[in-house]
Amino acid sequence: MTTTASRSTIFRRPKTTTGFWSWITTVDHKKIGIMYGYTAFFFLLVGGLEALLLRIQLAGPEGQFLSQAEYNAMFTMHGTTMVFLVIMPMSAAFMNFLLPLMIGARDVAFPRLNALSYWVFLFGGIFLYSTFLFGTTGAPAGGFLADEVSRLGSAPNAGWFGYAPNTESQYSVGTVLDYWSIGLQIIGLASLLSSVNLITTIFNLRAKGMRLLRMPVFAWMSLVVNFLLAFSLPIIAVALWMITFDRQFGSQFFQAANGGDPILWQHLFWLFGHPEVYILVLPAMGIVSEVLPVFSRKPLFGYAAVVFAGAAIGFLGFGVWAHHMFSSGIGTVAQAAFGLSTMTIAIPTGIKIFNWLGTMWMGRLRFTTPMLFAIGFVAMFTIGGLSGVTHSVVPADWQQTDTYYVVAHFHYVLFGGAIFGIFAGLYYWFPKLTGRMYSEKLGKLHFWLMFIGFNLTFAPMHWLGLQGMVRRTWQYAADTNLGPWNMVVTIGAFVIATSILVFMWNWVVSRRRGVQAGIDPWDARTLEWTIPSPPPQYNFAEIPTVTSLDDFWHRKYTEDDEERPVRREGADALVAELEHTGRHPDRPIHLPAPSYFPIAVGLSLPLVGYGIVYHGEVWGLALLVVGLLATVTSFIGWAQEPSEPEPFGEEG
């Protein structure tokens, strides 16, 4: 059914387009996006499970469900997982699947590099999680956590921020933090490669006529995010190398006794960590900016303002990191400066929120599931944004820091923001992904359960925090009177878990039995809705030419005297024609050929990781050498493989 010009290289080149091996060797951005999505969702379940364990422990005062060590491991892995293994790869899933479709391209600029990003991410995640099998931890000399540590507790336990000097080997014995630092190094590499790839794609592979200011907002936000990644990941890479060398080879970066500086870790971490916050939320803002106009049947209000606000958030995001450090003794001048810069971030964010409201204002709203999630995003993100501004007031921040108030704040922006946006996107593009419609009834049930559960979980944390409930502490005393609201929080967490089950049920059933969707079920505006659902391997039979922002909409609609949209006479015929031509290209299309080498390189990196962790043992050194050799060999094989597109696919 498929032929690939096979040229002799080191191995025979992969040929299949279906079945297991086609996924292993694929360089198709859509398949890679789907793999990113499922992997991230799997980790969402894992991170969610960790959160539930935490909430069971905290449901009542003096909980005994988890040991201290287990509690530390769970809150660390919950944060690390949700940031690096859920929201980031879920955003990568959207970018991979959608960007080429939105800008009118057949694939990303470097398809094999794209596959490499995925495999490096996957094996980096597996490496990190292998700590539950192999990691060791225990009490430091003179420490008080001297109980026997179970497998559940044998995981990184210094928080997702991994503050030095707690992460130094004299305070954190064993290997769990080596799994953390090296695992994050590998996962970060995946995002760095992907950022280089996607920036090039957005700049250079746009369809004719799609000037930068005609790109969908999602493409714009992806561009900003990928620049943030490219400039912030190297900083965390440096910090992680430092802690790795401190732990493994005795360097002194964070050893205050010898001129080292624990605060340096905080600076480096938050120089990455604050842009990271926008890395997590900007893709969701992009998704919402696609969803709201479609279901309001109006163009996005103030397109240029939304775009520039997004870019401004990206720039300002690099200038506010020390607001995470107001209690670290950074001095009053720095506190004032970073307090001010933090307040300024509220301006572009506010611009966006008003533009979304302006988009809905006077629109003909359709309250579908993606629309509900998008509106939920705007509302919840506004709450989280406002509580964020309260942190910029330094004396107030001193009261709030390390309490559940902060936990409430960042869950409102990352769950109420990023996750709600991601679910809006998952429902919105479900028909494009599968060719079928999801169940609207189950979708709405999911939304309302999640919305209620979310607020039950995180709203009470505001007042729990203001009453003085401290973060990262495994128990609270009965006489603090914090018990009742904590019980509410725990109930809310289980409501969220139920809503996720509804979502999964909807997804699994609708994928097989949903109503056929057609190419444009939402009457949408962007290019991905001009091609068949699910998109053929080559995406576009003919690369489109674009003449305006929301080009597809303008081909379907014109305006009457009062600027109301009026469907053109030929619109239905246009959609039918697009459906037909999309499936029947009139000439053979050349696509990048699949390759074994991305997964080979991806597999070799964890070997290097284990080699570094166990370099004290002979077999560890051997593993290090084998891993490095495997990496180099795979790259040489990669370089030998012809990279030009080859005739591929059956329908030419």
Place this chain on the structure above:
Amino acid sequence: MADLAHELGHHDEHEGLGVDNRKLAMWVFLASEFMFFGAFISTYLLFKGREGLTPPIPRDLYDIPFTSVSSFVLLMSSLTMVLAHNALSRKDQPATRSWLLATAMLGMVFIGGQVFEFSTFVQEGMTMRTNAAASGFYLLTGFHGTHVVIGIIMLLSLYGISRRQDGLSEAKGLNLELVGLYWHFVDIIWIVIFTVVYLIP
């Protein structure tokens, strides 16, 4: 350049910046690398003058004349890289090969110098365990050296490719340009390191 882009057909169907994909990607990657070295250089600057560092500290051990020579060698390798590029644009394969090899050799001389420097410092009692400034010094210059080594591997790969019958073609000329970009970047970073870390007291 314009002809080349046209031949590759990238710019016929697409809007773009008019820069080849691979070159654009390399520029983005190098921009990211600036942050990487920027963080390491800042760290070294933070630590170098601290009180209470266990001696010896890097500044006590620097052999400026020696490092000046090895810096000069690395600087010259940028010149030979340019000459290799120039020879390729004249389609002079043998000269391209020679200059590539010369560039790689100069890089190796630099690395040899670094190995010598590190081993001398260790003999004089400064390892990365000695104090934070020494840690900063070894990681900064060590990661730079790693970049040079990767550059040498890429140069030798180019040399290997060019020895096959078809030689380095025009289309692959861009690969040479890419390696060149990378090589010049590594060189520029060294100029910064040499000035800021070694020369400024």
